[in-house]
Amino acid sequence: MKPLSAQQLLAAMRANGHRVFEGELNLNIIGVRASDAQANTFNDMIYVLYQRGGAWQCKAYPATTDPGTYYREHPANVKGTAVLVPGRYSGCWQLGQHQGKYDALVQRGEMTVYRDNNSDAHIDTDTPTESGYFGINCHRANKHTTSKHVGKWSAGCQVLASPEHFSQFMNLCRDSASLYGPSFSYTLLTESETRL
Structure with a gap:
């Protein structure tokens, strides 16, 4: 995906009716899920859109917005694997630690997921949804090198493939938090919603 x-x-944000934050370093964190639903790849994007000196800046990070094949085939929840439903999640994340191990954005507000429970590699979105607190965090994959395969890195979290990109992402979040506080909103779009 380009x-x-x-x-x-x-x-795309405005066409789909989503709020856009304006102001110095007031971050818009936006995921775009690729139309190509190939399992176990970092084929999605997570963007940080913000203003600096009045000009719009955009950082693009290869990521996954859906779980890897391991958790699709071995759901960690009896209801099925969590696949985040596209939409707007206001104040859903805050600065914290992923699994108590390293700084990341951790879930603090309700999010809505599909429950994919047929234990295959394909994402099913014609399943029941559930809203609540599921530990849908935003974190990195391998801490040393850019990951090529999702594997066990995501059971539903939004995961950046590169540790260098993630470090840059977290620095932006910390800088923004010093101005606006430690909570962040997230908007997940589909690739088709960006084709205007």
Whole structure:
């Protein structure tokens, strides 16, 4: 999936009725789920869209917005594997630690997931949804190198493939938190919603 520009993201957010934060370092964290539903790849994108000196900036990070094949085939929940439903989640994350191990964005507000429970590699979105607190965090994969396969890195979390990108992402979050507080909203779009 080709990275989007700041103007393309702004247009997609507004066309889909999602709020856009303005102001110095007021972060818009936006995931885009690829139409290609190939399992176990970092084929999605997580963007950070923000203003600096009045000009729009856009950082694009290869990521996964859906679980790896391990958890699709071996659900950690009896109801099925959590697959985040596209939409807007206001104040859903805050600065914290992923599994108590390292700094990340951790869930603090309700999020809605599909429950994929047929134990195959394909994402099913024609399943019941559930809203609540499921530990849908935003974190990195391997701490040493860029990951090529999702594997066990995601059971539903939003995961950046590169540790360097994740470090940059977290620095932006900390800088923003010093101005606006430690909570963050997240918008998950589908690739088709960005084609205007």
